[in-house]
Amino acid sequence: MxxxxxxxxxxxxxxxxxxxxxxxxxxxxxxxxxxxxxxxxxxxxxxxxxxxxxxxxxxxxxxxxxxxxxxxxxxxxxxxxxxxxxxxxxxxxxxxxxxxxxxxxxxxxxxxxxxxxxxxxxxxxxxxxxxxxxxxxxxxxxxxxxxxxxxxxxxxxxxxxxxxxxxxxxxxxxxxxxxxxxxxxxxxxxxxxxxxxxxxxxxxxxxxxxxxxxxxVGRPVPEPEAVHRAAEVIAAAERPLLVAGGGVLYSGATAELTSFAEVTGIPVSDTQAGKGALPGAHPLAVGGVGSTGSAAANALAADADVVIGVGTRYSDFTTASRTAFAADGVQFVNLNVTGFDAAKHAATTVLADAARGLTALTEALAGYRVPATYAEEVTDRRRAWEEVRAQVTATSGETPPAQVEVFGALNELLGAEDVVINAAGSMPGDLQALWQAAGPGQYHLEYGYSCMGYEIPAAIGVRLARPDGQVVAIVGDGTYQMMPSELATIAQEGLKVIVIVLANDGFASIGALSESVGSQRFGTAYRKREESSGLLSGDYVGVDLAANARSYGVAAQEVATIAQFREAYGRAAAAERATVIVIRTDPLAEGPPASNGWDVPVAQVTRLESAEAAYAAYQQLRKKQRHYL
The missing domain is CATH 3.40.50.970 (Thiamin diphosphate (ThDP)-binding fold, Pyr/PP domains)
Structure with a gap:
């Protein structure tokens, strides 16, 4: 017994x-x-x-x-x-x-x-x-x-x-x-x-x-016949594009991805979960793809004849609601450890670990390289987007600044071992388009569920997992007010994190979305109710976010300009305890130029002229949608 x-x-x-x-x-x-x-x-x-x-x-x-x-x-x-x-x-x-x-x-x-x-x-x-x-x-x-x-x-x-x-x-x-x-x-x-x-x-x-x-934790190897079928499709491609998803990072397959790209010349775009799989400075890294992607990646996606998805589940934003990959006869080759994701878009599938699969595909594609004209186009589009990116994130001197100016400064301030965390609102869109990740661990965005309130708690987990480098969570004042309580946990455990709060008196992202669908930013600002109209259109409520943060036991700074933000970040990085930096941003300031759409239904019948105009634009997006068969 x-x-x-x-x-x-x-x-x-x-x-x-x-x-x-x-x-x-x-x-x-x-x-x-x-x-x-x-x-x-x-x-x-x-x-x-x-x-x-x-x-x-x-x-x-x-x-x-x-x-x-x-x-x-x-x-x-x-x-x-x-x-x-x-x-x-x-x-x-x-x-x-x-x-x-x-x-x-x-x-x-x-x-x-x-x-x-x-x-x-x-x-x-x-x-x-x-x-x-x-x-x-x-x-x-x-x-x-x-x-x-x-x-x-x-x-x-x-x-x-x-x-x-x-x-x-x-x-x-x-x-x-x-x-x-x-x-x-x-x-x-x-x-x-x-x-x-x-x-x-x-x-x-x-x-x-x-x-x-x-x-x-296994690394499933690909079936040789599957690799052969996938290689045949890729080898016939003249305008291939690779979409790197989170599976590349979870597999630790950054070296294999880099080798695949450099051997074949195939450009690499990324999803929110996959950003940094190929460092942003690499000549073949063309940035985020989809609804919130870069103009370079989206232009290449629109004309791609073969799309190679590695470790991606093709979320709605990645496919721009099934409008991003627009070429007639476009084919998909999907390398994924999960059969459910590998089979999407009627793809030629390679069911395997990303590292093992990429190695096998690189070997099977020996001798293949993209046409020289396509390689030149990739270089040109990448260069053009970098110029736009530099213009959009440059400090304007305006007060309050646009949030993209904060991101531009922060991208320069963070090192390769530092981590930026974000989840919801307009920030993930701006960040995917504009952030140039130095490596596979720097960019930590949760956009599968886009859950407001994720950032500060996640910073605790990242800090526990990564004792070195700075851990920086960026939140809007809307997200901050949903779940600031874990600042007390941060103080209790003596964890060193930096929380950056962009204050804009409401939900800037949904405000912009509301305007785009003809709903006039209704119910998206923190304003008092007016007796005359019964609407939330009175004075702004006003919350002292810095004082609130201090009440939880962490340090807090409030700044107004990008120059002051840089100085405040330097102090926070040098400090031994957690710091919250509050900076007011302009909720109406423009972000990166949009290069793709997203399906958000618009009222078909309305008495609002703004909604009528939005519905007409929406119909144009619907015409572009397709099943990839």
């Missing part, structure tokens, strides 16, 4: 997580090196007690599993995502919440993780499995089923979901959870729902469950 040890379900969970490792290319690391959490009546006596025991009276063979206190459950999932992305998806964090609202607060974070294919482990408390108690505080009562809880909301936004209703169920649930977390093709939010009574229940566990385990 195998040896057993008596532990509660929560204690067994913690001890198991503490000895899990991942490995790729001979490099081994803790899979889950820490836990974030907020305790309540659902998990305080279960996971909370187990983490306390781990920290104060651990078993001799139980490594420490450090605990971090968050201020918001959604935020701690964003922190885990930021950490996992910075670790190349080879490590992540666990997040535990109480029952009810604590759990559902994590649903948004779960969706963000799954949409972006980033592994996180979520441990929400759940209702009594025994149903011994009556209607528990924060419990959903459903007339149709007694086993339904709010945690069922995690099902559609999780890569794997399970509910542990008996101690014995924990063993297969944990093993499956680790498998999904370490599978590049399936990564996303893994949710294990833990009924509060089961968490505290004792059970005799096989000691073997707690031996150290190493989960090997």
């Amino acid at each position: 195998s040896e057993t040890i008596r532990l509660t379900v929560a204690q067994a969970l913690v001890r198991f997580l503490a000895v899990q490792h991942s490995e790729r290319d001979g490099r081994r690391q803790r899979l889950i090196p820490a836990t974030f959490g907020i305790f309540g009546h659902g998990n305080v006596a279960g996971v909370g007690q187990a983490l306390l025991q781990n920290a104060t009276k651990p078993h001799p063979e139980e490594p420490p599993l450090p605990y971090y206190l968050a201020r918001n459950e959604q935020a701690m999932v964003h922190t885990a995502v930021g950490f996992a992305r910075s670790r190349g998806r080879l490590q992540t964090l666990a997040c535990t919440s109480s029952i009810g609202p604590g759990a559902t607060n994590m649903v948004t974070g779960a969706a963000l993780a799954t949409i972006n294919r980033v592994p996180v482990l979520l441990l929400p408390a759940d209702t009594f499995a025994t149903r011994r108690a009556g209607t528990v505080l924060q419990q959903l009562e459903d007339r149709r089923s007694g086993d339904l809880s709010v945690n069922d909301a995690f099902r559609p936004v999780s890569a794997y979901w399970d509910r542990v209703q008996r101690p014995e169920q924990l063993v297969p649930a944990l093993l499956e959870a680790m498998r999904v977390l370490t599978d590049p093709a399936e990564a996303g939010a893994v949710t294990l729902c833990l009924p509060q009574d089961v968490q505290a229940e004792a059970h005799d566990w096989p000691v073997e469950l707690f031996r150290e385990r190493t989960w090997h």
Whole structure:
């Protein structure tokens, strides 16, 4: 009979997580090196007690599993995502919440993780499995089923979901959870729902469950026939374009991508997740592609006869709502570790790790190089865009400045080891078009879910993952006011991050979008209600953002000009603690010139002339859309 040890379900969970490792290319690391959490009546006596025991009276063979206190459950999932992305998806964090609202607060974070294919482990408390108690505080009562809880909301936004209703169920649930977390093709939010009574229940566990385990993260090699088919399509191309997605970075395939581009002469565009896969200064890097891309990349995309997608899921912005790749007969070759993404646009598929696939394609394309005339065009378009980029980001001397001027200054100030973080609003669009990433880790944009409030929590995760270099989160005042509370976590842990707040009294991005669809920026500014009209069109509310930041225990500076911003950034970079820099920007200032569209439906019937004009323009975009068959 195998040896057993008596532990509660929560204690067994913690001890198991503490000895899990991942490995790729001979490099081994803790899979889950820490836990974030907020305790309540659902998990305080279960996971909370187990983490306390781990920290104060651990078993001799139980490594420490450090605990971090968050201020918001959604935020701690964003922190885990930021950490996992910075670790190349080879490590992540666990997040535990109480029952009810604590759990559902994590649903948004779960969706963000799954949409972006980033592994996180979520441990929400759940209702009594025994149903011994009556209607528990924060419990959903459903007339149709007694086993339904709010945690069922995690099902559609999780890569794997399970509910542990008996101690014995924990063993297969944990093993499956680790498998999904370490599978590049399936990564996303893994949710294990833990009924509060089961968490505290004792059970005799096989000691073997707690031996150290190493989960090997594979590099699937491509099928030779698939490589041959893909190479035939590419070799016949006269105007090929490569789209580098996040899969290139997660694979660590930057060297293989560089070799492929240089051997073939094929230009490389990038998605939000893939920016930096080829450094922005490289002669074959043509910038972002799609709705918010550069004019160089979009011009090449419009006439490309073969599009090579590497590690991209072809989001709506990447394809400009299926208008970006406009050539008749355009073909797609997709290299991806996930079959679901590889098959998009009726592509010739290569199902493999990005590094292995690019190496195989480079070898198969020996002797191929793009025509000289196309190579010259790539150079010319790249040079022309660089001139536009320099003009757009140049300091104008206007006060308040445009946000693109802030980005231009910041791009010059950040080094290759520094990280810029952003997620929502108009900033990702400007940044994808204008930012020149020095390397694969500098540009950290979350645009799969475009979740306001991601940036500050993610900065915590990036800082924990990358102890060197500056970690800079850029937010608008709208995003800042949604989730500033993690500044307290930053102060509590003594983490050095820089938060840049662009203040424009509202939602500048949606304001511009509203105007473009004829809705006249309605409801997008922080203004008081006027009694005469009943509209939010009175005086601006005004929030002292710098004072608010200081109240959380971090330093804060407020500046008005780009010159002052540069000086403030220098002070913040030299400081030992976190700093918030607030600068007012002009919400009506122009950004980079648009070179592609995005499908946002416009009212078909209206009494507003602005909406009528917008609908006419919208019809022109719709005419350009196509299925890639």
